[in-house]
Amino acid sequence: MTILHAWQEAPPQPLWLIDPDKLSMDTYPLAAEAYLEAGGRWALVGGSFFSFTHITHWCAEARKTAPLPLILFPGSTFHLTPAVDAMLFLFLASGRNPHYLIGAHVEAAPFLYRWGGEVIPTTYILVGDSVRTVHYVSQTLPIPSDKPELVQATALAGWYLGQKLIYIDAGSGAPRPPSGEFIQAVRSVVPLPLIVGGGIQEPQEAADLFDHGANFVVIGNAAEKSAFSRSFWEEFFSICRV
């Protein structure tokens, strides 16, 4: 079964986002075990900027030490690696930077063809009112917090373009997650799996996003702050079981 197919059928749940710069191979095995034991099934690896890690080396070592499928969440073509189980092929639909709408995709395509792994066409929508690293790196503006109709139109455009997944992101470390209103606006018209992330710190915030129609909530910073503890993940997974 492909990862996309599994995601289409999976119940709502958290998704761990690993920044490989911030998780050493000494720490990874225990961190992965805690996540898996709490109920985690997949992890995203990547982010808009990381610079100290050799991504292929990191992912290859990680896959040797834990049975956790890794899905690349690339910030640039420099992050491409064959040592993952699938890759989000991000179409930065909220922006108007041609590099992130087609340029990077053309650069990546020959590599993806040779690799032959699972590529998941993803409409990637940045939202919120504070400037995050992802905006600086991509040189794009997010959709402002009071414009659910723009988020909805952007997600619809991605769906009509044939993409398979929607990812609404407030950016790593955002002061607050994307609003439930945004999620509801997309969920009411687009039948694709919906990933939501950026600034989620508390299980209650994740519960609210699930209530509005999110399928996955991405947790990056908060997991780092909790030192990747099992109790942290158990709290997040427990809200999915009520």
Ligand code: 1GP
């Ligand atoms: C960022 O959605 C992710 O792209 C996760 O954000 O690090 O704030 O959890 P956080």
